[in-house]
Structure formats: structure tokens, C-alpha cells
Amino acid sequence: MFHTAGAEQATAVADTTVADLAHVLGEKAAGAIWLDELTQAMNLDAFVLFSSISATWGSGRQAGSAAANAFLDAVVDGRRGRGLAATSVAWGPWAGLGLANGDDGEQMRRRGLRLMDPDQGIRALGQALDNADTSVTVADVDWSRFAATFTLRRPSPLIAGLPEVSPPADAGSAAPVSVTALGRQLAGLPAPEQTRILLDLTRSRIATVLGHASIEDVQADWAFTDLGFDSLTAVELRDRLNAATGLRLPATLVFDHPTPMAVAEFLRSRLTGDAESAGRATAAVLRSAAPDEPIAIVGIGCRFPGGVETPEGLWELLAAGTDVIGEFPRDRGWNTEDLFDPDPDNEGTSHIRSGGFLRAAGEFDPGFFGISPREALTMDPQQRLLLETSWEALERACIDPSSLRGSRTGVFAGGTFSHYGAGGSEGTLDGGLVTGTATSVLSGRVSYTLGLEGPALTVDTACSSGLVALHLAAQALRSGECTLALAGSAYVVASPLMFTDFSRQLGLAPDGRCKAFSADADGMGVAEGAGMLVLERLSDACRNGRRVLALVVGSAVNQDGASNGLTAPNGPSQQRVIRDALASAGVSAADVDAVEAHGTGTPLGDPIEAQALLATYGQDRPEGRPLWLGSVKSNIGHAQQAAGTAGLIKMVLALRHGLLPRTLHAQERSPHVDWSAGDVRLLTEARPWSPGDRPRRAGVSAFGISGTNAHVILQEAPRAQRTPPRAQRTPPRRRTTPPLPVRAPPRTGPAAPSR
Structure with missing residues (x-):
């Protein structure tokens, strides 16, 4: 008995509705429950539920799918506990006609999930059944790329022990300034001009990663989160800046330096060797004043x-x-x-x-x-x-x-x-x-x-x-x-x-x-x-x-x-x-x-x-x-x-x-x-x-x-x-949107949307 139903979902956790969850659970979990109950007395040789890698390590915009497929794994564990045949296979994306076609497949490839040849998948399924596995994950993964995005926000004990995931000893170290072509190009230019060049370079790479037509669509002082970055695009930007600058930048670049301008300044310090002078400037700021110096309002x-x-x-x-x-x-x-x-x-x-x-x-x-x-x-x-x-x-x-x-x-x-x-x-x-x-x-x-x-x-x-x-x-x-x-x-x-x-x-x-x-x-x-x-x-x-x-x-x-x-x-x-x-x-x-x-x-x-x-x-x-x-x-x-x-x-x-x-x-x-x-x-x-x-x-x-x-x-x-300086001051701000509540509105019931 094979249960191979699949259900699509493309919503973030915060945007997932009860209807979204019901749809995914109905396709995956409800069918598994019925098949389990109806086949208990059949003495099956194999009871196979097709799960997903979303249940193994989670997947962005597939919260309901992750929950539904994790439920399948639990059904299999329950059957094994009752002495019945059961295997759950958490599949990665397959090539050919399937859920991983089109833009979804391209997104997965960018994350390091290669589309698996169907012949490979069939062979892996046969091995799982021959070995009487309870739960097994089958995916074609480019671990170096996948790990970079998967562990960007936090380390993952799940994959940390894989040899393909271990970083090289010199990962994240800077290339010598003297051997980078861009560093030599910047040498001798005034600091503002260096920053301008690097800001344009950064914004152009951001525009490419996000699919913008022009760098004018990229605000220099906006946080990367507000520009639309996620873990995947953060790593892609890092890779493109590595290629453009000759540096080896950390995967956490956009978190450590959260705006395009901040990244440009960081690149300038790495490419021109200004990190030490920046440190001296910081130290100078920390000098204390006389304990009795007045504070001006x-x-x-x-x-x-x-x-x-x-x-x-x-x-x-x-x-x-x-x-x-x-x-x-x-x-x-x-x-x-x-x-x-x-x-x-x-x-x-x-x-x-x-x-x-x-x-x-x-x-x-x-x-x-x-x-x-x-x-x-x-x-x-x-x-x-x-x-x-x-x-x-x-x-x-x-x-x-x-x-x-x-x-x-x-x-x-x-x-x-x-x-x-x-x-x-x-x-x-x-x-x-x-x-x-x-x-x-x-x-x-x-x-x-x-x-x-x-x-x-x-x-x-x-x-x-x-x-x-x-x-x-x-x-x-x-x-x-x-x-x-x-x-x-x-x-x-x-x-x-x-x-x-x-x-x-x-x-x-x-x-x-x-x-x-x-x-x-x-x-x-x-x-x-x-x-x-x-x-x-x-x-x-x-x-x-x-x-x-x-x-x-x-x-x-x-x-x-x-x-x-x-x-x-x-x-x-x-x-x-x-x-x-x-x-x-x-x-x-x-x-x-x-x-x-x-x-x-x-x-x-x-x-x-x-x-x-x-x-x-x-x-x-x-x-x-x-x-x-x-x-x-x-x-x-x-x-x-x-x-x-x-x-x-x-x-x-x-x-x-x-x-x-x-x-x-x-x-x-x-x-x-x-x-x-x-x-x-x-x-x-x-x-x-x-x-x-x-x-x-x-x-x-x-x-x-x-x-x-x-x-x-x-x-x-x-x-x-006491005399005010001559300077233009921006007029006081006024709201341009309807008033917000002083007391948060009720969060349930028919009145909530209108409030």
C-alpha cells in the first residue's frame, strides 16, 4: 500500500490560515489515517507513506506541509509499535513533472536542493524497503550551498556532523588587500569616492539578486529585511560580492551589516585596510569627560x-x-x-x-x-x-x-x-x-x-x-x-x-x-x-x-x-x-x-x-x-x-x-x-x-x-x-494614514477586519 498524495502550499507561518492547514492536512494526514485503519488486518508486506523533507528540517512557506508530513512519520511509528509494516520516505524534489517544476524548482536549486533523477529515487525507495527502514530521508543535496542558508540564522545540530558541512579552516578570512584587483583600484581615491563606488557595486548586486531593473530601486539606508531579503538571498548576495571583490565574506554579512550603506563601509574597511583606523576612532570616542562637565539640553x-x-x-x-x-x-x-x-x-x-x-x-x-x-x-x-x-x-x-x-x-x-x-x-x-x-x-x-x-x-x-x-x-x-x-x-x-x-x-x-x-x-x-x-x-x-x-x-x-x-x-x-x-x-x-x-x-x-x-x-x-x-x-x-x-x-x-x-x-x-x-x-x-x-x-x-x-x-x-542658529527645520510630521488604536482592537470576531 502506497500513499503518495501531495499538497501545495506557499504561505509563511504568520499568513497560514485554518483553511490552508485544513487543505494540506486533508490531503496528507486524513488519507494516512484512513489507510492505516482500513489495512490493519491485511498483513501487508509494505505500507509506505510519501513524506517530505519539510518534515525533516522544515521548509520556508510550507508550515502546513511540514506539520502534515511530520504527522505521517508519526503514523508510521505508531504502526511499527503495533508490529505492522510501515515506512515513511521524506522525499526531496524530483526532476520531471511534479511539485518541483518551474519557479519552485529553481528556488530549490538555489538553496542547494538538486532535482533528483527519478531512477535514483526508485533505487533509494527499493533500498529503504529492502532494509525495512521506518523513516528515511532521500534528497540530492549540495551540502555546501544548502548549509550556508540553512544555518545562517542559527547552527543546526542535525547537519553539523556531516563532513560536507564542516567549513574550511580559513573560511571567512579576508584575502590580502594587496592581491584584490578592486582594492588596488580603490587605492589613492578619497574615502567618499571609495564608499560611492562600493555602494554602487553593492546596490547593483542587490538589484540582481532581488530581480530589480535598476539600482535606483535599492535604498541605501533600508534594512535588508525591509528590502525583501531572506536567508537564501542573503547568501546569494554574499557570493556575488565575494566574486566582485575577491574577498571571502561571512554568510552573516547582511545581519552583521544590515543596510547596503553599512555593507559598503564594511567592504571599504576590508579592501583599503581601514579597519585599524576605524578601531582607533572608536577608542577615541570612549574617552570620558570631566565628571562635573555640564550636560546641554x-x-x-x-x-x-x-x-x-x-x-x-x-x-x-x-x-x-x-x-x-x-x-x-x-x-x-x-x-x-x-x-x-x-x-x-x-x-x-x-x-x-x-x-x-x-x-x-x-x-x-x-x-x-x-x-x-x-x-x-x-x-x-x-x-x-x-x-x-x-x-x-x-x-x-x-x-x-x-x-x-x-x-x-x-x-x-x-x-x-x-x-x-x-x-x-x-x-x-x-x-x-x-x-x-x-x-x-x-x-x-x-x-x-x-x-x-x-x-x-x-x-x-x-x-x-x-x-x-x-x-x-x-x-x-x-x-x-x-x-x-x-x-x-x-x-x-x-x-x-x-x-x-x-x-x-x-x-x-x-x-x-x-x-x-x-x-x-x-x-x-x-x-x-x-x-x-x-x-x-x-x-x-x-x-x-x-x-x-x-x-x-x-x-x-x-x-x-x-x-x-x-x-x-x-x-x-x-x-x-x-x-x-x-x-x-x-x-x-x-x-x-x-x-x-x-x-x-x-x-x-x-x-x-x-x-x-x-x-x-x-x-x-x-x-x-x-x-x-x-x-x-x-x-x-x-x-x-x-x-x-x-x-x-x-x-x-x-x-x-x-x-x-x-x-x-x-x-x-x-x-x-x-x-x-x-x-x-x-x-x-x-x-x-x-x-x-x-x-x-x-x-x-x-x-x-x-x-x-x-x-x-x-x-x-x-x-x-542661547541664540538659535540659522537652519531649516523639517515641519512637524502629521499622519497620512487612519488613526491607530490606543487600545488594541479585539483580535477575533467579525468586527476585527473593519477595525
Whole structure:
């Protein structure tokens, strides 16, 4: 009995539907089951199932076929266990009329799978039956070519022991520069001309491999994955470049150097002997700066409630004393009617229905960043916001983001898991949500998209995340780990969980507003936001002709330790972090004019923070120079992980505009604070803050619910660096596609496609 049915499939795993799988299983597996059952009592001499090499080592775009043929092998094992005749033959491609004809056969040949002569196949089948084999694989394989693609992404123990697969001892070594004709041709040419020649050579080979008519179809700065490369075409490009250059390049070339430009630069280093000089340049970058060198803020990008999309928009809001707290958004998929319940003890509901929400959190142009619409749908909106604000911050610093590709630019992002996409069942977003919602990818996405090769760290210390990210960025710049840094944070309420949980704890203000240090303080108001700052050593910023917005002259981070409860703030720890930051800046408390407080408006937290400020900044101040105290949370709410960044941007803008904005909802100071214990005054009205005979300075605080405290000392920019350079800046980006969800849509059911 022979079961020889075959079924075609040409879809990737992610695109394989239930119908595709049912078709392949019906052709292969169902028939095998029936034949097994119907022949059990026949005492057959041979029961042969024709399987496929897709079941032996897998095969691209044949996921269903691999599963179906592996099932055949299992049927054979089951029959042998019952003492019945059974043989499974996993065939490679046959020549002649069959499934391996046409383009499929050509694709297999390119992978190293030669089309087998039918006579060879028949002889092999006879041997398998004569030997009573249970399972056998029969294929005509060019192992040197097949192994190159099959093991490109990971080693394979299955074939590693074959002598034909073992690489020669000198595999991957470079041919001597002096003996390559192309190397001699490049000798003496300027480096830019060498790169141009090699880029054209690389793009022409890419066009040939991918079947493009012209090198104009090959973008020099696109990742090979985006150009359409797979393991096979990666090896083909390597082979063609080997032939063109005389080098012996590794099979992993396109993974080690992921764009055509990167490959061209790599070829130049190999052909001209510049590898050593490149190494020296890298080593030079790693030289550290003086530990007290100020860090310049040279660019800002932001999104905050009230429709704020630029620093100018935020300043207009602050200067006007605007309150932007509003109702729950209706674009999140929340059932806002059922979500609200005035009884805070009613589980699964919120006793408030207002907060500070971003007006366009779903607006994103994925094509601008080279991201597919499907991938964009899987991305946490916090990732989207950090991409946008990073790009805009760089543009505002008059830095072309594309010029940073391959540079030691670091990304330090504060953020947390937003519950985007959580709770859905299997569907079209599966797979992408792994990276789309991973907290670590908040920073990694920016680095990957812009091609930045400095440190990329995501920080989650709750409400202090943004300041901790800036603290780490400043340290990395001073140590030489990076030459430029993006530091900021983002927070988006993709799920109402924040409201339902804090309602149980009675931690939310009934009207959704933060009344910082006010007698009316009755809880925090939840808000959203995102901000990114471009940082550079002051000496580098001056040398590069940057406009300096403000300086980070000191910062510190510490922990509450064993305080009076995991989430309870600790006054002495706050005092210590303030004193550490002042020591880091080399200034006294009297040298600081204002503090942007954590100031959430809670009856417990605000008095503890105020007492810490009074004990530090409130002491030994010159007559007539109190410390002025405010909180941006009174305008926009508590933006959680993005709160510290919001405070930083506010104070940078205050330094630029010479004005300390007023803090809202605080006409009467909290009676739970002994305000007479020090010279600290609440900004119940806006106050001028003009430059004087000494540098103006401000402190910014953020304290995390986990106990991590951070404090930063800002200082006004040197006068010579305050004038903006004359440079064209790309206008702010606007979406060109329909809005994406802030809460991932349901992943099953008839509504999914329309969403």
C-alpha cells in the first residue's frame, strides 16, 4: 500500500490560515489515517507513506506541509509499535513533472536542493524497503550551498556532523588587500569616492539578486529585511560580492551589516585596510569627560494633554494657567458608561471619569518610519510617541536624524507596560505583540529605527522614570559611552486599570485634578504624556554650534529603603537625594531659585515632600530670595512615568521665557505643612524670572511609587549659546494614514477586519 498524495502550499507561518492547514492536512494526514485503519488486518508486506523533507528540517512557506508530513512519520511509528509494516520516505524534489517544476524548482536549486533523477529515487525507495527502514530521508543535496542558508540564522545540530558541512579552516578570512584587483583600484581615491563606488557595486548586486531593473530601486539606508531579503538571498548576495571583490565574506554579512550603506563601509574597511583606523576612532570616542562637565539640553519634542504637540504649545498652556483636565476619551474601546460608578467600593469601576488625556494618541504615520501598517497596529502607542518625539527633538536641535545612523547615540527612555493588547485572544496581532508591547523595546525601537548604536535602556521606576533616564543619560555622556543622548519618557492609559485600581485605594481626586500643596488636596489626577530631550556634553554642543536650551549641572537618585510601607514616601530619603544632587552640581541650596515639585496633590505625599523641601532648600536663604515652588501636574495631571520629563521641560521653558508659571488650585496652602519652618513659597501667581548677576537654577523632583527618588539641577544656558542658529527645520510630521488604536482592537470576531 502506497500513499503518495501531495499538497501545495506557499504561505509563511504568520499568513497560514485554518483553511490552508485544513487543505494540506486533508490531503496528507486524513488519507494516512484512513489507510492505516482500513489495512490493519491485511498483513501487508509494505505500507509506505510519501513524506517530505519539510518534515525533516522544515521548509520556508510550507508550515502546513511540514506539520502534515511530520504527522505521517508519526503514523508510521505508531504502526511499527503495533508490529505492522510501515515506512515513511521524506522525499526531496524530483526532476520531471511534479511539485518541483518551474519557479519552485529553481528556488530549490538555489538553496542547494538538486532535482533528483527519478531512477535514483526508485533505487533509494527499493533500498529503504529492502532494509525495512521506518523513516528515511532521500534528497540530492549540495551540502555546501544548502548549509550556508540553512544555518545562517542559527547552527543546526542535525547537519553539523556531516563532513560536507564542516567549513574550511580559513573560511571567512579576508584575502590580502594587496592581491584584490578592486582594492588596488580603490587605492589613492578619497574615502567618499571609495564608499560611492562600493555602494554602487553593492546596490547593483542587490538589484540582481532581488530581480530589480535598476539600482535606483535599492535604498541605501533600508534594512535588508525591509528590502525583501531572506536567508537564501542573503547568501546569494554574499557570493556575488565575494566574486566582485575577491574577498571571502561571512554568510552573516547582511545581519552583521544590515543596510547596503553599512555593507559598503564594511567592504571599504576590508579592501583599503581601514579597519585599524576605524578601531582607533572608536577608542577615541570612549574617552570620558570631566565628571562635573555640564550636560546641554539642545532639543525637545513632546506630547501632552490639551492638544500640546510642541514645546511652544506647552508653554502657551503654562503661561496662560490653563487647566486641561477632561472626560474619559472615547477612542480607547472603553465602555465609559459602565466604567463609572460613584461608589469607590464597586469592583471593576472608577469613581471618577476625568483626567489629562492626549488628544491624538492614535495618530501615527508608520510609513514615515519604514514600519508596516500591521506592525504599527501591534505597537504600544508609547513606542509610537517616543519615535515621534525623538525625531522632532532631533530636528529641533537642527540635527538630521538620518545623519546619526551608526553613531554612538544613546536612548534612555522611561516607561512601563501599558496593557495595550492585553486580554485578547489569538488572532491577526499574534507574534507582533511580543515586541510591540515589551517595555524593553520602548528604547530599542528608537535605536533600531534611527540606527543608533549607543546604549539603549528602558527605565521603569514608576513616577521617577523620566528623571532617572536623564540621570543615566548624563552619566553615559560624561563617561564616553555615547556622544549624544535622547532621554525622556512616555505614558499612555491604554487600559482603564489605573482608574479601577486606584479607585479601590481611594487615591484619586474626585474631579481628576492634582491640587499640589493645596488645602483642597484630595488625591492625584491621572494623565498621559511623552517627552524627549536631546542631550550633549556642553563642550561638544559649543563645538557643534548648537543652540543650548538649558544645562543639567547635577542629578542624583536614591531609594526610600525600609520606609513606612512599600509605597509610602519617605521625607529623609527625599532630603538626601536633594542634597546629593546639589553636591553633584557643586552649588548650595541658596543658589537654586525654584523647584518643580513632584506635587501630586495627595494629603499624605505633599506634606512629606514640602517638609523635605523646607529642610533643604528652605534654610539659610538670602533675604528676599525664597524658594519658589510649583507643579505642572496642576495643569495637566500626573503623567506617571512621563511626569518627571514634563517637569523638566516646564522648567527649561521657564528659563527660556524668564517666567515662573503659577500653580493652579492652590490659593490656600496645605494646613498640614509647617510653612514657617523655612523660606519656601508656593507659586500661586506667575512671577518674572529674568537673568541676573548669577546663573538662574531650578531643581526638579520625581518620586516613584516603588521608592526610587530622583532630583535634577537645571541651570540657564550660557549667554553665547542661547541664540538659535540659522537652519531649516523639517515641519512637524502629521499622519497620512487612519488613526491607530490606543487600545488594541479585539483580535477575533467579525468586527476585527473593519477595525
